[in-house]
Amino acid sequence: MCGITGIFDTRSRREVNRDLLHRMNESQHHRGPDEGGLHLEPGVGLGHRRLSIIDLSTGQQPLFNEDGSVVVVFNGEIYNFQELVPELEALGHVFHTRSDTEVIVHAWEAWGAACVERFRGMFAFALWDRNRETLFLARDRLGVKPLFYALLPDGQLIFGSELKALLAHPGLARNIDPCAVEEYFALGYVAEPRTIFTAAKKLPPAHTLIVRRGEPVPEPHQYWELRFTLDQRLTIPEAAEELLARLRESVRLRMISEVPLGAFLSGGVDSSAVVAMMAGLSSEPVNTCSIAFADPAFNEAQFAQQVADRYHTRHFVETVESDDFDLIDTLAWLYDEPYADSSAIPTYRVCQLARKQVTVALSGDGGDETFGGYRRYQLHLMEEKLRSLLPMGVRRPLFGMLGRLYPKADWAPRMFRAKTTFQALARDAVEAYFHSVSILRGEMRSQLFSEGFKAQLGGYDALELFRRHAARADTDDPLALIQYLDLKTYLVGDINTKVDRASMAHSLEVREPLMDHPLVEWLATLPSSLKIGGGESKYLLKKALEPHLPGEIMYRPKMGFAVPLIRWFRGPLKQRVREALLGQRLADTGLFNATYLRHLVEAHESGRRDYSAPTWTVLMFEAFLRNGVEGIPPAVSSGQG
Structure with a gap:
């Protein structure tokens, strides 16, 4: 994996400042500690930091075509490059390396912008074609690899793998986008x-x-879209057989490496499936890495060990202490913008562990979105059945009134929390799903934000993001719609962002077999009943894996990478929360209602309410202001607790 950056003068051929380009490139040194390279010509500068994975001896970047007129900097992997090489050679192109990067320059020459449609992999790259005076930026289909860009007032276009590369340029204004703040407090990213x-x-x-x-500079062009056709008619045994074949192929492609390779193993279905496929494809024991938690309520280590024992892997485990909260400032620095998924902490730790053993790790990310694994999917489908019984014209006023009148009872057993159910039934499908995934729901954001900031928003609501994507989903299937929404929002903004920054912080390449786009496209042709069937999530995946994994692994409650925020905020982080939420830094922004911030702190401390998720979201915003805006460097964490 690597880091890319660059400067392009869209108006003229003004000389690019080499020192500035070097600073932008070095801001991403962690992404590629093995080598660095710059290329400058009139009006163009490209930078690259390399983590050597394939073609260690000759794969340096920036990389050129035969006559030096086309040059590329690339972050990612083109898994089908070995298939494309003979096709491009037959067209007369001459290869000088064995790297997947060189395929990009020749594919651009052969097929132009359509070259990306031929690539199977995770990628973000920038290509400069001198003869056409054209800069070409591209990002993979599911957003595994990031790419940021900005057009400056003087006509310079700057770009980078991380926002910090752009922030190294003095011409980038640091004005905060009010709509981005609204999206962050709704979604956590x-x-x-x-x-x-x-x-x-x-x-x-x-x-x-x-x-x-x-x-x-035009608007970006979309070259791929996922369509949920749900029209594939296969029996369960037929579908299971084809799924395993596709999964093996995806894993096989991602095992190509000239450096030590392994896998994350959490003990959940997705990572266990990947390890099972790897073991069947490898003549050597697979390296697996797991994090154990000192708090047994969050510990899945025994399940990971079962899979490791079954497949005789070389299994590495480290225990994370329950009070592993010293990463707050480190995470704020890594992510460059506010990011509120607290599972970034154990993700950072498992990447740290894995890098001690391997340079490339396969993960099970993407399985919940594509196979139908989230609990919220089943709850949404149950609500949709209820919503279908009455037209919206009846539901909205009736259940809206009941939702307003019924008392809130978070402390009560779920069956007595009717207020939330009434509110859900008063909404349409998109609004209801947005509400269910929001960290601070609409009424909470309204209370959190100051009147002045709400005026800046001009009525913008993050729900509009979901509405925009839903309008393009081209499906009326309840499960397919929310899977599509998650693939466009949560998978990219939360999951992929988390894994990319956490892995790159440790110069570790993570590959995601369950996000192989041909696999994802095929799954989108299967009926939703094969994803959630008989009340079971990931129905087809589990059926297919029954010969390969213990039932205890597959048919147990999902845990995930959770951390004990509730206890932290009432105990060891109590003072830090008070200082952050009630301090001058947030007050000076003018974004927040100080009275509501005090309510969050005091109601949580007293035990009256569980405000751990909203509190963490505000806490990470304050950490972003210190590290991302004010630029105070964090103490980079290397230990625990």
């Missing part, structure tokens, strides 16, 4: 294409951007 700064954007997944010198 800033969704594509926004960044926290008004001046910068993320290139969305499955998009390219072609910039020609002397022409206005």
Whole structure:
């Protein structure tokens, strides 16, 4: 894995400042500690930090075509490059390396912007074609690899794998985007294409951007879309057999490496499936890495050990102490913009452990979205059945009134928490699903934000993000719709962001077999009843894996990477929370209602309410302001607790 950056003068051929380009490149040194390279010519500068994985001796970047007129910097892996090489050679292209990077320059020459449609992998790259005076930026279909860019007032287009590369440029304004703040407090991340700064954007997944010198910078172009056709008619045994074949192929492609390779093993279905496939494809024991938690309520180590024992892996385990909260500032620095998924802490630790043993690790990320694994999916489907019994014209006023009148009872058993159910039944499917995944729901955000900030928002609600994606989903199937929404938002903005930054912090490459786009496309042709069937999530995946994994692994409650926020905020982090939420830094932003911040702190401390998730979200925003805006460098954490 690598880091890329660059500067392109869209108006003229002004000389690019080498020192500035070097600083931008070195801001991402952690992404590629093995080698660094720069290429400069009039009006263009490209930078690359390399983590050597394939073709260790000759795969240096920036990398050129035969006559030096096309140059690329690339982050990721093209898994089918070995298939593309003979096809490109037959067209007359001459290869000088054995790296997948060289395929990109020749594919651009052969097929132009359509080259990305031929690539199977995870990638973000920037290609400069001198003869056409064209810069070509591209990002993979599911947004595994990130790419940020900004058009500066002087006509320079700058880009990088991380926002910190852009922040190294003095011309980038650091004005915070109010709509990005609204999205962050709703979802816990800033969704594509926004960044926290008004001046910068993320290139969305499955998009390219072609910039020609002397022409206005256009909007990105989408080159791929996932369609849930649900029209494949297979028996369960037939579907299970094909799924295993596709999964093996995806895993096999991701095991190509010239450096030590292994896998994350959490003891859940997805990572266990990947390890099972790897073991069947490898003549040597697979390296597996797990994190154990000192608190037994969060510990899944015994399940990971079962899989490791079954497949005789070389299993490495480290225990994370329950009070592993010294990473707050480190995470704020790594993510560059506010990011509120607390599972970033154990993810950081498992990457730290894995890097001691391997340079490449396969993960099970993406399985919940594509196979139908989240608990919230089943709850949403039950609500949809109830919503279908009455038309919206009846539901909204009736259940809206009941939702307002019924008392809130978070402390009560679920069966007595009717207020939330009434509120859900008053909404349409998209609004209800957005509400269910929001960290601070609409009424909480309204109380959290100051009147002045709400005026800046001008009525913008993060729900509009979901509405926009839903309009493109082209399906009325209840499960397919929310899977599509998650693939466009949560998978990219939360899961992929978390894994990319945590792994790159340790110069570790993570590959995701369950996000192989041909596999994802095939799964989208299967009926939803094969994803959630008989009340069981990931129904087909589990049926297919029954000969390969113990039933105890597959048919147990899902845990996930949780941390004890409730206890932290009433105990060891109590003072830090008070200082952050009630301190001058948040007050000076003018974004927040100080009275509501005090309510969050005091109601949680007293035990009256569990405000751990909203509190963590505000706490990480304050950490972002210190580390991302004010630029106070964090103490980079290397230990625990």
